[in-house]
Amino acid sequence: MASSAVLTATGIVKTFPGARALDGVDFELRRGEVHALLGENGAGKSTLIKCLTGAYRRDGGRVELDGVPIDPRDPLDAQKLGIGTVYQEVNLLPNLSVAENLFLGRQPRRFGLVAPGEMNRRARALLAGYDMDIDVSAPLASYSVAVQQVIAIARAVDLSGKVLILDEPTASLDAQEVRMLFRIVRDLQAKGLGIVFITHFFEQVYAISDRITVLRNGRLVGTRETAQLPRKDLVTMMLGHELHATEKAADTHVENAGPVRYAFHGLGKTGKIKPFDLEIRQGEVVGMAGLLGSGRTETAELLFGVETADSGTCEREGERLSLASPRAAIARGFGFCPEDRKVDGIIGDLSVRENIALALQARRGWMRPLSRKEQDALADRYIKALDIRTTDREKPIRLLSGGNQQKAILARWLATNPEFLILDEPTRGIDVGAHAEIIRLIESLCAQGMSLLVISSELDELVAYSHRVIVLRDREHVAELVGGDVTTENIVEAIAGQDRRRAS
Amino acid sequence: MNAKTLPLYATLVIFVVAFALCAFQYPSMLSTRVIGNLLTDNAFLGIAAVGMTFVILSGGIDLSIGSVIAFTGVFLAVVLERTSIHPLFAFVLALAIATAFGAVMGAIIHFLEMPPFIVTLAGMFLARGMAFVLSIDSIPIRHPFYATLKSLYWVMPGGGRLTLIGGAMLVVFALGILIAQRTRFGTNVYALGGGAHTAALMGVPVGRTTIGIYALSGFVAGLSGIAYSLYTSAGYSLATVGVELDAIAAVVIGGTLLTGGAGFVGGTLIGVLIQGLIQTYITFDGTLSSWWTKILIGGLLFAFILLQKGILSLSRGGRALSVKGA
Numbered sequence: 001m002a003s004s005a006v007l008t009a010t011g012i013v014k015t016f017p018g019a020r021a022l023d024g025v026d027f028e029l030r031r032g033e034v035h036a037l038l039g040e041n042g043a044g045k046s047t048l049i050k051c052l053t054g055a056y057r058r059d060g061g062r063v064e065l066d067g068v069p070i071d072p073r074d075p076l077d078a079q080k081l082g083i084g085t086v087y088q089e090v091n092l093l094p095n096l097s098v099a100e101n102l103f104l105g106r107q108p109r110r111f112g113l114v115a116p117g118e119m120n121r122r123a124r125a126l127l128a129g130y131d132m133d134i135d136v137s138a139p140l141a142s143y144s145v146a147v148q149q150v151i152a153i154a155r156a157v158d159l160s161g162k163v164l165i166l167d168e169p170t171a172s173l174d175a176q177e178v179r180m181l182f183r184i185v186r187d188l189q190a191k192g193l194g195i196v197f198i199t200h201f202f203e204q205v206y207a208i209s210d211r212i213t214v215l216r217n218g219r220l221v222g223t224r225e226t227a228q229l230p231r232k233d234l235v236t237m238m239l240g241h242e243l244h245a246t247e248k249a250a251d252t253h254v255e256n257a258g259p260v261r262y263a264f265h266g267l268g269k270t271g272k273i274k275p276f277d278l279e280i281r282q283g284e285v286v287g288m289a290g291l292l293g294s295g296r297t298e299t300a301e302l303l304f305g306v307e308t309a310d311s312g313t314c315e316r317e318g319e320r321l322s323l324a325s326p327r328a329a330i331a332r333g334f335g336f337c338p339e340d341r342k343v344d345g346i347i348g349d350l351s352v353r354e355n356i357a358l359a360l361q362a363r364r365g366w367m368r369p370l371s372r373k374e375q376d377a378l379a380d381r382y383i384k385a386l387d388i389r390t391t392d393r394e395k396p397i398r399l400l401s402g403g404n405q406q407k408a409i410l411a412r413w414l415a416t417n418p419e420f421l422i423l424d425e426p427t428r429g430i431d432v433g434a435h436a437e438i439i440r441l442i443e444s445l446c447a448q449g450m451s452l453l454v455i456s457s458e459l460d461e462l463v464a465y466s467h468r469v470i471v472l473r474d475r476e477h478v479a480e481l482v483g484g485d486v487t488t489e490n491i492v493e494a495i496a497g498q499d500r501r502r503a504s
Numbered sequence: 505m506n507a508k509t510l511p512l513y514a515t516l517v518i519f520v521v522a523f524a525l526c527a528f529q530y531p532s533m534l535s536t537r538v539i540g541n542l543l544t545d546n547a548f549l550g551i552a553a554v555g556m557t558f559v560i561l562s563g564g565i566d567l568s569i570g571s572v573i574a575f576t577g578v579f580l581a582v583v584l585e586r587t588s589i590h591p592l593f594a595f596v597l598a599l600a601i602a603t604a605f606g607a608v609m610g611a612i613i614h615f616l617e618m619p620p621f622i623v624t625l626a627g628m629f630l631a632r633g634m635a636f637v638l639s640i641d642s643i644p645i646r647h648p649f650y651a652t653l654k655s656l657y658w659v660m661p662g663g664g665r666l667t668l669i670g671g672a673m674l675v676v677f678a679l680g681i682l683i684a685q686r687t688r689f690g691t692n693v694y695a696l697g698g699g700a701h702t703a704a705l706m707g708v709p710v711g712r713t714t715i716g717i718y719a720l721s722g723f724v725a726g727l728s729g730i731a732y733s734l735y736t737s738a739g740y741s742l743a744t745v746g747v748e749l750d751a752i753a754a755v756v757i758g759g760t761l762l763t764g765g766a767g768f769v770g771g772t773l774i775g776v777l778i779q780g781l782i783q784t785y786i787t788f789d790g791t792l793s794s795w796w797t798k799i800l801i802g803g804l805l806f807a808f809i810l811l812q813k814g815i816l817s818l819s820r821g822g823r824a825l826s827v828k829g830a
Binding site: 075076079091092093094095096100101104105107109112113114116139 | 508682685686687688690691692694695697698699702703705706707708765766
């Protein structure tokens, strides 16, 4: 099979300060093949792609294109060699015409001047190969993302022609547009291009790909024939679980959970998450499982009012609530620790004290400032209660370790005395010791009667503290596991879409 | 008509309507004399505004041009007063200095990744300072060649005069339109305005283009300085203060998006003419304070920024927003 390989990467290593993003990854792409590249956040997919396209220089390993070793300096270099890339965010210029986008830098010229007629004629001819008949002199921005995507593919194939990398091209397309894109991908496949396809949608992986390569934590998990890989095994490869390993230790709290505190009915937003129903009881931990892009964060953002829902209602103990904005949600006793704490959570240059006082101050409004004494007392209390390790409360929070930053953000919300706290990946990127502390904290909060919604990719953790687990797939709530059903195996099965067990 | 050309048409309509209103009130305004004067009086501003259009199309700004015009004027006056070189040679020298000045600013903006606002602000002070170093007085230019150049004009039907500098402005605009619409450099300027990062990924030589844009702006500012020295027959280091802002106003009223990427060089000509028209009207009226020019320009600018904002939000609304991954 080696002769049919168009692109071979062997032992790719890429190190960033403090992290090894890729650790000896092998990848082989054949001519006329659609090869899905899968992995959770931080698995190293995009780092691998960037090493192949020259956006990053690899630190070790070997890349061969048609048997010739290559080392692209930048994406342009890779393009000249024959590797074209199309991103989810269309990397074309919306203000230029379609034809200008297709021929930027290589416009046909006559007497030293660009010949627009000739350029438009060639652009039409090029797009005709994709069954697309559009006005090529109109600005790119006047077309839908799907059409822009096709134009980007047409440009990439025209410029490179050996390997096409599609980085989440379908993320913002609807079903019909995806079908159109897939038809084009199959055409290109038939022409002998090697196509790397990155997506979070399982249906699409099985619909279009010939082989699947899975990465996890910067390492290669394996490459399989799609037809011979059951979904369950794929999920296991991605999440890194040996099945049957853990059963739920105890389902003690289930009966203890109090009355329904919050009830959400038919909450949804087009293009983000399908309408779902959700009830949260007092003193209950609801886990939320699903792969990256399955709609977990979208659900949390709808609940907290970061995104406004198109449909649905929210009730608190029978009383209607409006969740139009995070401010409204905070006023109703909601709290939200977002997934990416570096971007959405901490304010790095402010002190631990200021970060902790932030949400409470925001709820009180600027008219009633917290006095310095109150802030000091607040900060000291939580630094002690949550065991936040910092030399003093005035230290800029960015100097703290990830686990302590996470605890400080938790403290920020706890200071507002929330009734309902949403934690998005609370244990990501923090060390094992801090992991256990955060989990203990979740359990003790719940014992005090707080309701929690915890999103996590760590299934063992979810199983350990959740009373119920909601499973999401392809932007839809697909299953709810209760009590004794909450096991990693059941979660994996629900994510994979086999044996939809619905207990309610 | 689409979102791309709408501001241009809006400008054109405003100009035609305004001119019709003026002509209705003062029929004598509808003569080629007025038009000839309109072109001559605004020649230096128009020439400089061509360069500013390229800069703004690329998403940048050039605050130095008023100072460069003044410097060029003083430089010409001093050189012609103290040496015996021919004015044509002095023109070449002045253009070379102005172009190099712009190119250096472009290089700093690109290589040091500095905001154009700051770099050209420094350039503004530097050029003004250099003009003061040459002379703090207004120096008249009495070279006979200047008289010859000023006597060159084409009498239009109706007795209006298209002077050399008025004609030069029209030629510069024609060349500017050609460069913007029909060269790869021109497309690259639009590409930079559409998104410098994306443009770089698509193979636009960002450094070369950026330096080229500011060099071009410097060159036409030098040309504008020559036009201004012909217009006033003098060089004065305090002249043309704030012309860069008039030029920016002309570009924006001409329908170019201040954030870059959309607009037309031809629109800028109309923007300049609208400013000139308001001034001419005030001259005809005789009782209005000349500050009304500024007030009207301010109102127009504001209206155009609102128009652009409206168009932008309309065109954005049509495109699907990017979906944030979970």
